Amino acid sequence: MGEAPGRFPDGRPQRTLLVTLTGRDRPGVTSRLFAALAAFPLDVVDVEQVVIRGRLVLGVLVSCPDGVDVGAVWAAAETVAADLGMEIELSTGREKDVPRRRGTLHVTVLGNPLHPAALAGIAGRIAAAGANIDRIGRLAHYPVTCIELDVSGADPAALRAALAAEAVEQQVDVAVQRGGLLRRAKRLIVMDVDSTLITGEVIELLAEHAGQSDKVAEITEAAMRGELDFEGSLRERVALLAGLDAAVIDEVRHKVQLASGARTLVRTLKRLDYEFAIVSGGFTQITDALVEDLGIDYSAANTLEIVDGKLTGRLTGPIIDRAGKAVALERFAREAGVPLSQTVAIGDGANDLDMLQAAGLGIAYNAKPVVREAADTAVNVPYLDAILFLLGISRSEIEAADAEDAR
Template structure:
């Protein structure tokens, strides 16, 4: 069959049941599809249902409606070339928990004010570059030692290492491209195992932040440009690319990649991305590509 629908749950939300799979199959059949038997990628966690006869977007919409508010992620796509050969990942609230700039601002007593601006930027309510410069300006005079203290409190989202290690093992080029700061992206690259990373650079003079970002700013256009350029460098078509992020700053690359995934995303990212992971952890990005749990590299 030419298409596949994947159901994924987070084990914290409960098991994925055979009954739920049957609900999905009946929904496909009801709109004229022909579905195959369930192919479990991980028992009670993720399953593929191959199908024909309907467009993946229609299949996904019908199954979402049939499943209602069950805590399941639903992704329908072509079964061809699911395993991608290039991934670009956002950092903050995607590979790592939370926003590193917000956490840095806590040392200046400005976390609430800066976090409010971050949220507006991620929702697309204000321009990213404008919001970045405004937030960094508020940190003028902060000791650079707080960068390391902030880094000590950064935690990876579950599945981050498995996602990148598994894709690398299968020949993919892996990149961490963030509107956050290179101080953090460089360290997260090493911790997770990305091939390369790119982030914004803070100006530091005499051991203190000046409140300035060193140009050029890494923004949504940069992410898109890097996706296109790296695909060309790897001699890949866009079908072979994967992108994942959570906010407005990620939308162009989410729309351009062969598979773009909004990860626990803000509404603007969820609206425009090809696929959504609202419940699963980052291992869901591997299930979307058809990897089985026993193929994961840890």
Template sequence: MSQFLVLTAKPGSNVLDDNTLAHLPASLGKPNVLAAGEAVEFAVSSDPRAEVRASLAGLAVDVNFVPAASRRKKLLVADMESTMIENEMLDELAAEIGIGPQIAAITSRSMRGEIDFATSVKERVAMLKDLPLAIMDKCAAEIRDMAGAKTLIATLKKHGCHTVIATGGFTYFSEPVRQRLGFDEAHGNILELADGKLTGTIVEPVFDRASKEKTLRSVAARLGLDLSQTAGVGDGANDLDLLAAAGLGVAFHAKPVVAEAARFRVDHGDLTALLYLQGYSKAEFAA
């Protein structure tokens, strides 16, 4: 069965113009243009990525080799922070109370896979004991959606895909993000609250790396889907199991350890690149 070589670039960059396409190997044949200057695909029988990357000579283009079978996914499980939204909420909460560097250092080590996530999140939350919910709400109001997030979810839902947030962050933030972006479900860590403040603890069990993969598998089973019909997207080390299990596991602007391990990666484009990987053209995007 044919595979697809998919080339994507940042929206509006026009990197994949006629001149760039003319320098690609002639053996690829004629491209199917998914979005002018932004995304093209080629039906291929073997993997030409090495030759294509050489032809692109360092241009800001993502090169992915995608199986044709079950290409349009029926389930997406997505990380939230630095994936569906630009923010890292724990870091922003910490900055509000002047312990940003201490929290950020733990976050970075966790995302790089240097320390256990469950331990790190408990340590960071403990440092936020007695944080007023007013500060939580202030940070929630400053959440910025990742470029392409709304279009990605609206388009997938338009075409019958079930969408789920699976975050090592907090349901206090993931629920409003779920509602705003239109996700069907959101799963994450529950913060203990008392008297209008954080208690410094998380309701057990911690929603961690293994929980993300478990969510993918359990939701797929509930919907009667094979894992080949699923997609996952994330940027950090605690997304690795999710990305490995999903039929289309995409490392999105990811940490180096994640980008190297993932079968599919988007380093330059926005989240609409996940639609191009599934063969959607820009004309099919939801408004």
């Protein structure tokens, strides 16, 4: 537990006392300890409390004038520990002028499963960067295990690069984000649709009805890898749908499946007053239904041209391609009154790259290698709601909100 710099008015460094209680958790431990400390002229500098499987660790750092009887403080705290059947430690010191650390970073680790070796490797990289782990806590134990570390004293870009390499080696997902008030401010989430919010690619489902599955899938895969210009490849694929009965769109719409955890993700973010948007290289004939079903705030997608009940093989209106997705993100942010620094973009393909790089946080979700390398962080577990943990939202908070809505 770090000690914040503090000094008496005359410039002398303050004396500090660190009281640590360890033992079985029960109601009233914190209040009992503070009630005992309240009998002395102490100032609270820092408090940390952690409970793991019913075992409590409570640390209280206080500063006090030289005239305070440390022995009396110790005796009072020891009496509380004895009454509660807990272990107690006390250490003393004096605050010294120390260089200010750079701001706190949140390091989020996702694993399924999460092995000790992964945490050892990550902690080692943090130490090698000359940084300090100030706090560790668990955000979730399912569908993945998520551990969050508060880290100080690190350069964000350098630490992100080091931990990205460790994540690949340990086969876990690691995100590095700046801490502070920005994380709690209003945010806009902008998400790709095909193979992200939903499973599969809509155009491939349409192609099945047109007898063009293999050709369309081949073009789609090349475009997602960044080997083909997206707009050209899209028009080429749509042209293969010419003559298809428009009623097929309704059949495909009913076949569309949300990604695992998608409904939980959107529902939870909406409860927390986040703005949520989708942007797709797919088609409004599908995305409009998702907007209505999930209560999405903003959307942008391409539109299939239909004449006399048939697909013409052409598109109408502006094309939502790689550049168009970034433009849509910026437009959504303006309309929502959210600065770009507070936007989060999520996608999996090369046509998401501009959007991911324009956002304050770009997340590659089960993405192609070129996208994982360019994004701020990558999530490779098949649970879309795991993204909530990157935003600092715990599994217990999700469940509490679900329970509240059920009442």
